[in-house]
Amino acid sequence: MKLFEDKFKLFFNDLVLQKFKDECLLKSRDAFAVKNGNIPKWTSALDEINAFKKGDLDLNEPYISIKNIGASSDTIEASLKKLLPWRKGPYILNDLKLESEWLGDLKWQRLKNKIKPLHNKRVLDVGAGNGYFTMRMALEGAKQAIGVEPFLLFNYQYAAIDALFKNNLNSILLPLRLEELPNMPVFDSVFSMGVLYHQRDHMEHLSLLKKMMSPESELILETLIVDGPKNFKLTPEGRYANMRNVYCLPSIETLKSWLDDADFKNIEVIDISQTTPTEQRKTSWIGDNPASLEDFLHPSDSSLTIEGYPAPKRAIVICKN
Template identity: 40%
Template sequence: MAVTWFNDFYKQIADSPLSHWLEVLPAQIALWQKEQLHGDFNKWVKLLGKLPTTTPSSINLKDKVEFGQLSDINDYTQRQISGLLKQFAPWRKGPFHLHGIHIDTEWRSDWKWNRVQPHIQPLKDRLVLDVGCGSGYHMWRMLGEKAKMVVGADPSQLFLMQFQAIKHFNPVPNIHLLPIGVEQLPALKAFDTVFSMGVLYHRRSPIDFLYQLKNQLRKGGELVLETLVVEGDEHTVLMAGERYAQMRNVWYLPSTAALTVWMQRVGFKNIKVVDIAKTTIEEQRATEWMDSQSLVDFLDPTDHSKTIEGYPAPLRAVIVAEV
């Protein structure tokens, strides 16, 4: 099953501006598949195979990610789908609505999309890349904006499985998630829009990461960058200690002014900070689909303006720029 997910993508890009990706991608995917012999991969593939085939009476990607209504299926099928999907927990990015089943994810990713979408170039007929796409929630919303094709890159095995589980209910040909990291992407210089949301602060070398994003865009293409920031001037960058909000893999949190300087040095133009928002405990919280600790546990219990380590609480910015 897993092989066919990627074979379809190879065929689609053979006669597209992405065709030179075929020089390296099949070998990368083949290596990835060899490495999936351990862990939960085979179990998850079997679970995917048990999902019943349904016919959604409606599809909504403009306002939410919703495939079908409760009335499309009987109670038994609904319980079957819900039980299978819960075995792919934790569900972090969403929410998704499948035949009346509400996958209430840890993050209200729709809130982020509502902050981002008004400020970007229209996605109609564009080739779009989402780097660090998670389980693909925002990719579906990009498709809802009439993108020609949406490609996600994220090395997480679980995110790929969650994406395939959702796509099972709407198996359209122009949305794909590839289990690769940004460092495996060649300089494609072909995408009209590249998104990177919630990734920059996880990179040990943010400048290299910005170059990697720039190398995916065609001339005149747009980068949509969303990341954690701190308040301050162009010289302000927080390098967290061992943990930030209990996350081990957080490196640099620049101010928006410092980030703008970084992007200028890399060669981006028309850089605009279009949104800054504090992350609230309503936007990121535990649910029955992600029932472990969440943001409220990572903040100072007596002062939510600070993390549990004493750093400024999460503040997120959206920056758009062109190449």
């Protein structure tokens, strides 16, 4: 599969990651080989993008920026809109602003000066979405930033952005779940952002994250929380803020106790933020009938979700292996 194999071989030019590489290559090939009726459309978007003269990657906060792409904004937009919905970003491509649903830079600013520097480090980004943050990690100078994300569309989005620039960025996105990775304690920083509440078994997720961490490694965990005392947690019935598969939202003290039980050390809460419609917003890059957080909050009380649960609040916790 041309989508990722060219980059894959260059990227894993690393003896430590040799075993990791071989297993991931086989599993990634299988993941891309599934039947999905959207693949012809997504492939045509990539073919169009691959024909453009490649541009220059840079950071123009809040955007990941690519200048000097050899195509008009209308042409770039038409190709990228074959890959809707764009949840994560934003990007600026020549003059075209790809305003994704999430203004990802806000999350990055909350944590970037509080984590161990990523320069020259091996970094794992679990549940990476379309790899916006994986690219931000590589732009911080990571030696290797590996994102894993099982949802195929997001892998095509990553490939589309990656194909727009000619720079060598040390990042890759693989179409895999954390559970599919060989357990290898080789990463200096492991990120799990927006993933824990999607797990049926949150302790299993924490334990698998730990297995990927080198002895001096740091975990950066971002997740939904609710107000409440130690041991309090919310288990939504049905959807939460319109999201499916939200299993368990702990209080901050409960979250700390989970991390403690999973044997993490130096547990430090670096941020707690209410999620606002400025950060998760309705844009034309979601699709024709966009709906976002403002539609998922209670019409008469924005402190609640439409289902009547406390509105989304997120914590970022850093801890050591």
